[in-house]
Amino acid sequence: EVQLVESGGGLVQPGGSLRLSCVVSGFTVSSNYLSWVRQAPGKGLEWVSVIYSGGSTYYADSVKGRFTISRDNSKNTLYLQMNSLRAEDTAVYYCARDNYYDLGSYDAFDIWGQGTTVTVSS
Amino acid sequence: DIQMTQSPSSLSASVGDRVTLTCRASQSIRSYLNWYQQRPGKAPKLLIYAASSLQSGVPSRFSGSGSGTDFTLTINSLQPEDFATYFCQQSYSTAVTFGGGTKVEIK
Numbered sequence: 001e002v003q004l005v006e007s008g009g010g011l012v013q014p015g016g017s018l019r020l021s022c023v024v025s026g027f028t029v030s031s032n033y034l035s036w037v038r039q040a041p042g043k044g045l046e047w048v049s050v051i052y053s054g055g056s057t058y059y060a061d062s063v064k065g066r067f068t069i070s071r072d073n074s075k076n077t078l079y080l081q082m083n084s085l086r087a088e089d090t091a092v093y094y095c096a097r098d099n100y101y102d103l104g105s106y107d108a109f110d111i112w113g114q115g116t117t118v119t120v121s122s
Numbered sequence: 123d124i125q126m127t128q129s130p131s132s133l134s135a136s137v138g139d140r141v142t143l144t145c146r147a148s149q150s151i152r153s154y155l156n157w158y159q160q161r162p163g164k165a166p167k168l169l170i171y172a173a174s175s176l177q178s179g180v181p182s183r184f185s186g187s188g189s190g191t192d193f194t195l196t197i198n199s200l201q202p203e204d205f206a207t208y209f210c211q212q213s214y215s216t217a218v219t220f221g222g223g224t225k226v227e228i229k
Contacts, residue, residue, distance in 0.1 A: 014215055035218075045158075045166065045209055045220040058216050061123075106172035107213050108156040112165035 002026030002097050002111055009116030016085050016120070022078040022095030022113055025113045030073040033098035035109065036080045038091035039116075046091075049080065050098065063089075092117050124148055124212050128221035134229040135200055143195040143224045145210035150190045154214035157186055157195045160223075161206045169208075170195065200226070 008020040015082040020036070036048040048070040049059045057069050078095050093116050096109040125148035135141050145155065153173040158166040168177045170186035173193060183198040197204055205228050210221040 034217065044222045045211070047218045047220070050216070060217060101171055104229035106175075107153060108168050108177075109158070109166070109211070110168050110169070110171075110177065114165055 004111055004113035006095055006113040006116040009118045011119045012085055013122050014086060014120055017083045018118060020080040020093055020116055024076045029071045029076050029078055034078045035096050037094045037096055040091045047059050087120050090118060090120050123217055124215055124219050125212055126212055126219050128210055128224050130224060132225040132227060134227050135183035136229045137200055137202060139200045141197050141200055141226060143208055145193045145194035145221050147191045147212055151212045154212055155193045156211045156213060158209045159206050172176050206221060225228060
């Protein structure tokens with residue numbers, strides 16, 4: 001079964017750190033593009049970061065320099081290391097597979113995890 | 123970044139209605155436009171990719187159209203399970219962006 005399961009969320013003080021994990025089942029992390037997308041309470045969706053199958057990584061300006069996306073191929077797991085956390089980072093964090101269609105012409109997030117909640121507050 | 127604007131932000135409709143949601147990009151994104159449905163407390167679900175292609179397993183009452191900057195999602199014969207929030211997303215640029223969402227509520 002194709003599945004993404006996030007964990008690692010919780011309550012952290014401003015300036016603190018947290019590492020999110022996303023365990024992947026049914027496909028390999030090393031062969032796919034994987035992203036983190038977040039959703040602040042009552043708000044819309046915001047893309048955070050992506051790691052390509054080749055290992056290249058990209059970040060939203062709002063998290064650049066503070067967050068790091070990575071993967072462990074042996075554990076088939078995606079990570080998001082979050083440092084220098086701010087109140088505005090409070091959100092549900094989803095991992096999602098970025099799937100390609102039409103011989104690689106188009107892509108969309110076709111598989112999502114259930115999300116893990118991060119709350120940044122003193 | 124490419125800005126995505128959805129309208130309306132919410133609408134009320136009845137079971138069996140046909141509804142049309144709109145998404146506009148701040149620049150041309152060709153057909154790099156996806157639509158998602160999100161029910162309360164759940165993860166988003168992909169409905170339409172590449173502006174008009176139906177994701178496998180999604181009912182045919184959902185359809186998408188448009189290219190360039192203007193896109194629509196149409197739901198024919200609204201069903202009770204369709205009351206949810208719908209987001210558009212551009213995949214034209216590496217820094218993908220989402221619209222603010224349209225909440226479809228029961229009239």
